[in-house]
Amino acid sequence: MNHDHEEFLQRARRRKGFEDAYERLEGEYAVIRELIAARIRAGLTQEVVATRMGTTKSAVSRLESAGRHSPSVSTLRKYARAVGCELEIRLRAMGALHEPGTSASACETAEDYKA
Structure with a gap:
């Protein structure tokens, strides 16, 4: 069964409170999308990833879903x-969130500080 995420979002956005809840979790959802996309690009199942990680399929499934636990x-x-x-x-500058007197340079990459 294929999951059409965009179709799901269109339906879900009609529900009261969904937008606020989704925005609060957007960072987690972005990580999950990256994980699943990488696994699919590699042509791997959750079972194979679990074996390679030395864990169970259910642990990989939990990792690939939004839940109460943030992975280390x-x-x-x-x-x-x-x-x-x-x-x-990476840390990226967020523009309007900078304190007065600071600059986006606080979010330069680690390569900028190699000795």
Whole structure:
């Protein structure tokens, strides 16, 4: 069974309170979309990813769904390796959220600070 995420969102946005709840969880949903997309690009099942990670299919399923648990960086790194990727975490400037007297340079990449 295929899941059409855009169709789901169109239907869900009609429900009262959905937009606010979705916005609060957008970061988590973005991570989940990245995980699933990487697994699909690699042509792997959840079972294969679980074996490569040394865990169970149900653990991978929980990782690929929005839930109460936020995965650790270590778990995300294991998942990335299992699907043939490397984990990259970046901080990006958010414009209006900067305090007066600060600049977006606080969000430069780590490469900018290599000795």
